Amino acid sequence: MDNYIKDRKVDSNEWMPFTGLEDGDSLPTGDIYVPLEEWLNARETLLTRNGRLGVALRNTDDPAIIKDDLERLDLVVLEFPKMADGRAFTQARLLRERYGFKGEIRATGDVLYDQLFYMQRCGMNGFELRDDQNASNSLKAFDEMTVTYQPASDEELPLWRRNK
Amino acid sequence: MYQYSEQDHQLLLERVSQFRGQVARRLKGELSEEEFKHQRLRNGLYLQLHAYMLRVAIPYGLLSSEQMRTLAHIARKYDKGYGHFSTRQNIQYNWPKLEDVPDILDDLAKVEMHAIQTSGNCIRNTTSDPLAGVARDEIEDPRPYCELIRQWSTFHPEFNFLPRKFKIAVSGATQDRAAVAVHDIGLRLVKSKTSEEIGFEVYVGGGLGRTPMLGKVIRAFLPKQDMLTYLEAILRVYNMLGRRDNIYKARIKILVHETGEEKFRELVEAEWEKIKAGGLYLKEEDFNWVKGFFNDPEYDILPDQDADFENLMLSNADFARWVDKNIELHKQSGYRIVYLSLKTAHQPPGDVTADQMDAIADLADKYSLGHIRTTHRQNLVLSDVQLKDLPALWGELKALDLATPNYNHVTDIISCPGLDYCALATARSIPISQAITARFDDYDFINDLGDVSINISGCINACGHHHVANIGILGVNKKGTEVYQLTLGGSAREDAAIGKIIGPAFEADEIVDAVSEVLSVYLENREDPEETFLTAYRRLGPALFKERLYG
Structure with a gap:
């Protein structure tokens, strides 16, 4: 089991992380995602492949760095090195709302039941849950709360104006 | 007063049921204590010295009588018959049992109350002027703005895991009764200098704790329509750039300090430019809607004498x-x-x-x-x-013993719970405040001293706000003994200032005498009874006080 949720369904993870790109001949096939530095160093080579491509950001990276590349990417991977580190919430909203990214925004690291609600509101739709989490039990976390006050990636207006 | 909509009620019910689930998962071992901690803290539940402590939010310090009765019921049924009103206008219960907490939250929800975001690294309950709506020096009622901030900040998905806790205060009057300068963000309602337009003076990066700092004015006038977009921009800059490597350097005051006021302002303004026209831009209809909850009651037309x-x-x-x-x-x-x-x-x-x-x-x-x-x-x-x-x-x-004539006078002491309750405290504070009260509990003396503030904290986290008292007392543990540092010259009002330590600390049985000496120096040296302690201290400087205390 991949312990992976995509668009609110337990799914299998087709993507492979890929690092240590040394020469173009050894590029793997299939869907891969690479660290931002690899992408910046070898963008053209990576684009010669047939498989889908993703980029993994550190949570200190400004997503603006890849804003012009987003049309060529199918996945952006964000990290939660620990649960309390919430920088990727901002990154996700910027990717979705400011730069209009349509592909998958995936949460990795300390991805736990109680954050899923907030993560989806910020535009994340792929979740690599931490090993000890149970993906099918976690699906209900998305609907524990149904009332949202403020605009985010899932709502353009605050609650007080939606009611009008 | 704000009236909950069906959706506000729905949200509280969902929140209580979510918390029940979290407690159940914790008890089954599906949630580690560390992970549960993050969840319970977002519901105001701390683990203290002897028991859990539950902090209940009182949005901008406003309660109905029905809510007060529920607070009494909770104190009686789930606690030891009392509650503690805090410096953040909230109420804390010191003895609830973990298994009772979901039931307490149910009881609170029935009267539109909760413990949401009263702790944890998120946006806390917004505080305000306790005289909002009735003060003579009011420019505009701050409560409608506080309510908009309450809604915007409640379960804000982007800002629920900030580097550190985040406190916002709003004041709408000439006199600052909300201590805006010592909050992460302080908003003061002001009139534009060039028009009749209402807006905010925006302070960022104030706070007490280990590194007390006054907020910096990063915008002298922000039109009221831009309040939430601007707050969102500040929080976004903080969420991305605030330090997470050291808990003692994680508050926004350190970010502002290390980045530099000018550069920080540029970052906020650049972010704001990109979101200022978004969904959080406030329209006239929004103000009309929210102000409708805070209309004046129907006052009787009465003469001002009786x-x-x-x-x-x-x-x-x-x-x-x-x-x-x-x-x-x-x-x-x-x-x-x-x-x-x-x-x-x-x-x-x-x-x-x-x-x-x-x-x-x-x-x-x-x-x-x-x-x-x-x-x-x-x-x-x-x-x-x-x-x-x-x-x-x-x-x-x-x-009821609620009529002691001492408001803003020497025995009107702010004190944190201190070592009698708190797991962080290094010294007792309640017994010191009681000893000071016992010593000066004489109306003529209190009256003669006039306007003066004494605040006591039981550790350097400064929950007793000792830095911004005219006379601040900080209890610390020095080689196994509780000793008390004396800080003079602070203020939490519109002339906000951080007090300075006057000299070496005093032992518990010396500190009341030391305070007494400080007051004597003031009484002997003031120009006239109209000159307050703070004004006199600012004129005299610390030397006289130091000499009296240490020879």
């Missing part, structure tokens, strides 16, 4: 003292604002028993349109009392 009141003032010195100290003028003729002093010799500062709470609720219904406010100096306010009712109200408050 014969019975005048007579009692002349015939009863105790009544006259109480009126002189604990009554404030009201914007409406024939009405007065009444401070209920929670500072007596018989209870720790801010503590109220369940019976007192019920009685206060009854008094609010009888004399003050059913509303009660909490203050950041840990007192309560009845905001709409008719002048003619003051004699009767005074009689009832006296019987």
Whole structure:
């Protein structure tokens, strides 16, 4: 089991992380995602492949760095090195709302039941849950709360104006 | 007062049921203590020295009598018969059992109350002026803005895991009764210099704790329509750039300090440019809607004098003292604002028993349109009392031990719970405040001293706000002994200042004498009785005080 949720369904993870790109001949096939530095160093080579491509950001990276590349990417991977580190919430909203990214925004690291609600509101739709989490039990976390006050990636207006 | 919509109610019900689930998962071991900690903290539940402590939010310090009765019920049923009003206008219960907490939250939800975001690294309960809507020096009522901030910040998905806790205060009057300069963000309602337009002066990066700092004005005038977009921009910059490597350097004040005020302002303004036209831009219809909840009550048209009141003032010195100290003028003729002093010799500062709470609720219904406010100096306010009712109200408050005539005077002490309750404390603070109260509990002396503040913290986290007291006391543990540092010259008002340590610390049995000496230096050196302690201290400087204390 991949312990992976995509668009609110337990799914299998087709993507492979890929690092240590040394020469173009050894590029793997299939869907891969690479660290931002690899992408910046070898963008053209990576684009010669047939498989889908993703980029993994550190949570200190400004997503603006890849804003012009987003049309060529199918996945952006964000990290939660620990649960309390919430920088990727901002990154996700910027990717979705400011730069209009349509592909998958995936949460990795300390991805736990109680954050899923907030993560989806910020535009994340792929979740690599931490090993000890149970993906099918976690699906209900998305609907524990149904009332949202403020605009985010899932709502353009605050609650007080939606009611009008 | 804001009235919950169906959706507000729905959200509270969902929240309680979510918390029940979290407690159940914790008890089954599916949630580690560390991970549960993050969840329970976002519901105001701390683990303290002897028990859990539950902090209940009182949005911008406003309570209905019905809510006060529920607070009394909780104190009686789930705690030891009392609650503690804090410097953030909230109430804390010191003895709840973990398994009872979901039931407590259910009881709170029935009266539109909760413990959401009263702790944890998220946006906390917004605090404000306890005299909002009734003060004579008000530019505009801050409560509608506080309510918009409450809604915007509740379960904000982007800002629920910030580097550190985040506190916002809003003041709408000329005098600052909300201590805006010592909050992560302070908003002061102001009129534009060039038009009649209302907006905000925006302070960022104030705070107490280990590194006390006053907020910097990063915008002198922000149109009110831009309030939430601007807050969102500040929080976004902080969420991305605030330090997460060191818990003691994680507050926004450190980011502002290390980035530099100018550069920080540029970052915020650049972010704001990109979101200022978004969904959080406030329209006239939004203000009209939210202001509708805070319309003036239908005040009676009354003269600003009353014969019975005048007579009692002349015939009863105790009544006259109480009126002189604990009554404030009201914007409406024939009405007065009444401070209920929670500072007596018989209870720790801010503590109220369940019976007192019920009685206060009854008094609010009888004399003050059913509303009660909490203050950041840990007192309560009845905001709409008719002048003619003051004699009767005074009689009832006296019987409840809530009429000590000491508001903003020397025995109106702010104190954190200290080592008697708190897991972080390094020294006791309640016994010190009680010893000071016992020493100076004489009306003539208190009256002669005039306006002066004493605040006590039991550790460097400074929950007792000692840095911004005229006379601040900080308890620390020095080689196994509790000793007390004295800080002079602070202020939490519109002339905000961080006090300075005057010299080496005093032992517990010396600190009251030291405070007494400080007060004597003031009394001996003031120009006249009109010169307050703070004004005199600022004129005299620390030398005289130092000399008296240390020779």
